[in-house]
Amino acid sequence: MPSSLQLETRPAVDLPQLDLDPYSIASLMDPYPLHEQVREAGPVVYLTPWQVYAVARYEQVKAVLSDHDTYISGAGVGLTNFNLEPPFRPRSLVLEADPPAHTPCRAVLARVLSPTVLRNLRPVFEAEAEALVDQCLELGAIDGIKALAERYPLKVFPDAVGLAAEGRENLLLYGDMVFNANGPRNELLAKSTERVGPVTEWIMRRCQRDMLAPGGFGAQIWEAADRGDITHEQAPMLVRSLLSAGVDTTINGLGNALFCLATHPEEYAKLHSDPSLARYAFDEALRYESTAQTFYRTTVRDTVLAGVPIPANCKVLMMLAAANRDPRKWPDPDRFLIERRPAGHVAFGAGIHGCVGQAIARLEGELVLSILARRVRRIELIGEPTRRLNNTLRALDALPLRLIPA
Ligand code: OVV
Numbered sequence: 001m002p003s004s005l006q007l008e009t010r011p012a013v014d015l016p017q018l019d020l021d022p023y024s025i026a027s028l029m030d031p032y033p034l035h036e037q038v039r040e041a042g043p044v045v046y047l048t049p050w051q052v053y054a055v056a057r058y059e060q061v062k063a064v065l066s067d068h069d070t071y072i073s074g075a076g077v078g079l080t081n082f083n084l085e086p087p088f089r090p091r092s093l094v095l096e097a098d099p100p101a102h103t104p105c106r107a108v109l110a111r112v113l114s115p116t117v118l119r120n121l122r123p124v125f126e127a128e129a130e131a132l133v134d135q136c137l138e139l140g141a142i143d144g145i146k147a148l149a150e151r152y153p154l155k156v157f158p159d160a161v162g163l164a165a166e167g168r169e170n171l172l173l174y175g176d177m178v179f180n181a182n183g184p185r186n187e188l189l190a191k192s193t194e195r196v197g198p199v200t201e202w203i204m205r206r207c208q209r210d211m212l213a214p215g216g217f218g219a220q221i222w223e224a225a226d227r228g229d230i231t232h233e234q235a236p237m238l239v240r241s242l243l244s245a246g247v248d249t250t251i252n253g254l255g256n257a258l259f260c261l262a263t264h265p266e267e268y269a270k271l272h273s274d275p276s277l278a279r280y281a282f283d284e285a286l287r288y289e290s291t292a293q294t295f296y297r298t299t300v301r302d303t304v305l306a307g308v309p310i311p312a313n314c315k316v317l318m319m320l321a322a323a324n325r326d327p328r329k330w331p332d333p334d335r336f337l338i339e340r341r342p343a344g345h346v347a348f349g350a351g352i353h354g355c356v357g358q359a360i361a362r363l364e365g366e367l368v369l370s371i372l373a374r375r376v377r378r379i380e381l382i383g384e385p386t387r388r389l390n391n392t393l394r395a396l397d398a399l400p401l402r403l404i405p406a
Pocket residue numbers: 092093094095096178179240241242244245
């Protein structure tokens with residue numbers, strides 16, 4: 001047999017084929033055993049249940065995030081390949097777009113959420129955090145999710161966008177559905193699609209100019225269209241991005257941080273004695289319990305990653321939460337340590353699609369945790385936390401806590 005034929009029929013270089021399902025109930029409840037299996041099987045693996053490539057090591061996740069020309073977002077950042085199946089809603093102009101179309105849209109959002117803007121918002125966000133923590137302290141026993149992790153972002157973020165108070169719980173249903181939609185068409189997606197019914201129309205109506213208070217993020221997006229930075233057709237779609245990505249994410253970031261602190265009293269004690277650790281504690285919680293567990297890319301051409309060939313038009317699953325616990329990158333990765341400096345974690349992604357709202361997310365996290373640290377001596381877990389399963393998000397439904405005042 002001629003050697004060239006042998007070469008052609010040789011299987012791809014060491015591509016482990018794993019019969020593992022990240023969307024099984026067991027894995028959604030506790031994803032970390034599967035993360036370790038994928039990470040240790042090789043730098044690139046193939047998950048047979050969904051027929052996708054997957055990377056779970058920090059180095060390869062970072063490589064895929066960084067090479068946005070090869071690993072594109074325009075074919076969707078979930079399991080569904082938009083080249084083969086249409087998206088369930090009109091594509092996001094930032095999340096599900098590539099340069100050059102992506103660039104001006106991203107720039108508008110980056111300007112609206114700039115450090116200067118956030119510096120001005122800080123006193124407002126701080127006063128809200130103080131009021132809410134005081135209310136929780138008066139109650140003593142609270143559900144940390146409903147009373148704090150949900151209430152805070154649901155107040156401060158839509159206020160900053162310029163959204164009226166009525167109907168904000170719709171944002172929770174919408175976020176739940178958008179993040180479920182990045183996974184397979186399973187029971188979770190079916191249920192949240194059912195619940196979301198009339199909400200989509202409500203959301204799209206809120207993106208219109210007349211619904212957005214002057215001076216808010218929403219109004220500023222429309223002003224960017226007046227300046228010609230984007231078109232007036234694009235403006236409501238970018239407001240939709242804020243409403244899609246700005247609430248459920250921070251809610252669960254905060255909820256997971258409260259969970260980490262309640263289950264690691266020795267770490268909470270450190271935070272209580274030095275509230276200036278709040279910013280690091282929030283980032284460590286994001287590393288340890290990454291809110292957005294996964295995102296996908298799609299190969300635009302044949303490529304090679306860590307010596308493994310990947311053909312064109314394939315979905316590549318980036319296991320962000322697994323990369324954030326890769327022992328090749330992090331000493332003692334399975335320990336929650338608030339004095340760690342977890343710079344470089346990929347809970348916000350990285351590169352041109354890295355979370356454009358990460359500064360506002362960190363502002364919310366830092367403020368809530370630092371005010372808790374000052375006013376609460378101890379956080380006691382007084383019941384079993386329950387999970388809210390979502391195809392993308394690491395989320396809690398309930399977190400029974402008692403707050404012991406300082
Ligand atoms: C779920 C999600 C994350 C980030 C961005 C968007 C959505 C968007 O709609 O642009």
